[in-house]
Amino acid sequence: MKKIMVHLSALSTIGLTGATVVGCLPARFADGVIGQRIVIVSDGGNIRDQSFNESSWESIINYGSQIHTNIYTDETRTTKKVFSNTKEDRAEAYQLDYASSWAGRDFRLDNPMIDFKNGESFKDAKKASTNYVETAGHDSTNFYAAYKMGLYKKADAMLVAGFSHLASVQKLIKWMAKDKKTLVLLDAKVDYQYKQDANGKDIPTQNQNVISVQYDSELSGFNAAWDAALWANLPKIDMTTGKWDPNGGLNGDASGDGRISMGTFGGLSSKTSVDNSMWGYLVGIELFNQIIAEKEYVLTDVDGVVKNFKPEKIKFGNVHSGLIDDVRAVNNADANWFSNSFAYGDANRNGILPHLIENGTDIIMGVAGPQTNDIALQITGARYKPFIVGIDTDQIKTIGKDTQTEARFITSSTKGLAQAALAAFKKSRSLKHIYKDESKSEITHFVNDPEIQDGYLAKQEPDWTISASRDAADRWKIGKNLAINAIKYDTGFAKTLFTAIPKVYQEAGFKPENYLNAKTIQSAVKTILQASEGKPSLAWKIEVDGVDGYVNYLKRLLSSFS
Structure with a gap:
């Protein structure tokens, strides 16, 4: 207690009171060598939220385990330092990483990040990590207190995740700019201004120390909905054998009414962080209804048993009629689309989940952490x-496991938090060196490649916005998602969709009533069909086109049983 009180006393010199920072503990300096310490400040929620904050924190833990793999011999950064497996080299390499990142596991030179396939987890590293600050509330006063705590922890760079920071983050940007420290902003974007140099390159003149990372989550929402729609609208399959279920029915008919209904909701509306996932999800439903539903198919299970089957249109669970024509949000607080909160329990208390259940919704995606x-x-x-x-x-790996509901998870609409954050850290101006002491006057090591992205919006990659569905070669069991993946944005006409779908969304206006409506959703479907160049969906194959059709999806699903 005495040690913590000393820390809190020190904080008074930068304008913090003990009462303000209680929610921001642990009040210990960040782990890591000088020049490589990254601290995340939560968006007003628990760092262990099983969603955005926690995954962002995990990216820092992983970064801390692989610093030794990105050491260069000099400032030119043309040659990497290679550590041998001698005791001396291993000891030197280990000293460059965060000790907390190796908690509970043996140090290794190669493939250093957490390896789930070999039974590793973040559990022990999280217990040891001090590289985070939990914000006590969502108001600016609490954000400012949390930011100051992050700086007090001697962060060399900071990570903030989520649009909730946008109203407060300019102060942090200014504070960090004084010491030329980089801020990585995940799932949000600051305004940039540029001037051109003699070679025509844009040189940032505003927010020069910020790397913004935004996700076109309309793509992952679409991917998740397409996977879910294909799986759910198949005749019921025994997921352990690949045989038709003798009791009949549909894979995804949770309500037992003989039809599939899919719905979604957001927490607090945000076009670029919440609503885009919802919109992409609705596009996936409408595409299924336009090109697959109400057509006759001849389907066989693993034993070759034939079924003649005609899937019905999917009902839109947010509207009583279930029809696309009635899909529309009235405003950014529409109780049929938003829980108006990110707090645990509020989707039930505020009525959006009872509304979806009343409409018989079988499959629900909540964009609310x-x-x-x-x-x-x-x-x-x-x-x-x-x-x-x-x-x-x-x-499924967090909430599904903790609530023992893994068997109900079809997939997840994901953001490549770890991939994007790691890429941004390596391109951060303030994470390019290791220093002898806090004066930062003497460089001991050169870290990460030469590219610097401070002052720019990060370029999005195809693996940042995808579903979490399993691969067809990965046999289902409890703990794995029911659906297999049906989209690859780096293949076939799906490469066109990678930019075309976001373009439709971006041009649709700024309020939910501008884009959460039938017209915009159907416009996106039209764009998808144009990209397919008239190829019938019956012939779509993920291996060639990047998007699976109904028949090929079943074929690949059944292959997972062999």
């Missing part, structure tokens, strides 16, 4: 348990 818990647990008035599409991360 921890409110996926609300879907997993008992919903007021529910006589059945809906299937779940998680958000931001592969939530």
Whole structure:
């Protein structure tokens, strides 16, 4: 207690009071060598939120385990330092990493990041990590206190995740600019201004120390919905054998009414961070209805048993009629589309989940972080348990496991938090060196490649916005998502969709009533069909086109049983 009080006393010199920072503990300096310490400040929620904050924190832990793999011999950064497996080299390499990143596991030179396939987890590293600050509330006063705590922890760079920071983050940008420290802003964007140099290159003149990372999550929402729609609208399959279920029915018919209904909701509306996932999800439903539903198919299971089958149109669970024509949000607080909160329990308390259940919705995606818990647990008035599409991360591994609802997870609409954050860290101006002491006057090591992205919006990559569905070669069992992946944005006409779908969304206006409507959703479907150049969906194959059709999806799904 005495040690903590000393820390809190020191904080008074930068304008913090003990009462303000209680929610921001642990009040210890960040782990890491001087020049490589990264601290995340949460968006007003628990760092262990099983969603955005926690995954962003995990990216810092992973970064801290691989610093030794990105050491260069000099400032030119043309030759990497190679550490041998001698005791001396291993000891030197280990000293460059965060000790907390190696908690609970043996140090290794190669493939240093957490290896889930070999049974590793973040559990021990999180217990040891001090590289985070939990913001006590969502107001500017609490954000400022958290930012100052991050600086007090001697952060060389900071990570903030989520649009909730935007109203407060300019102060942090100015504070960090004084010491030429980089701020990585995930899932949000600051305004940049540029002037051109003699070679015509844009040189930032505003927010020069900020790397913004935005996600076209309309792509992952679409991917998740397409995977879910294809899986859910197949005749019911025994997921352990690949045979038709003798009791009949549909894979995704949780309500038992003989049809599939899919719905979604957001927490607090934000066009570029919440609503885009929802919109992409609705586009996936409408595409299914236009090109697959109400057509006759001849399907066979693993034993070759034939079924003649005609899938019906998917109902839109947010509207009573279930019809696309009635899909529309009135405003950014429409209770049929938003829980108007990111707090655990509010999706049930505020009525959006009871509304979806009343409409018979079989599959629900909540774009509200921890409110996926609300879907997993008992919903007021529910006589059945809906299937779940998680958000931001592969939530079957967290919420599904913790609530023992893994068997209900079809997939998740994910953001490549780890990939994007790691890429940004390596391109951060303030993470290019290791120093002898806090004066930072003497460089001891050169770190990361020469590229610097401070002052720019990061370029999005195809693996940043995808579903968490399993690969067809990965046999299903409890703990794995029910659906297999049906989209690859780096293949076939899906490469066109990678830019074409976001373009439709971006041009649709700034309010939910401008884009959460039938016209804009159907416009996106038209764009997808134009990209396919008239190729019938019956012939679509993910291996060639980047998008699976109904028949090829079943074929690949059945291959996972062999």
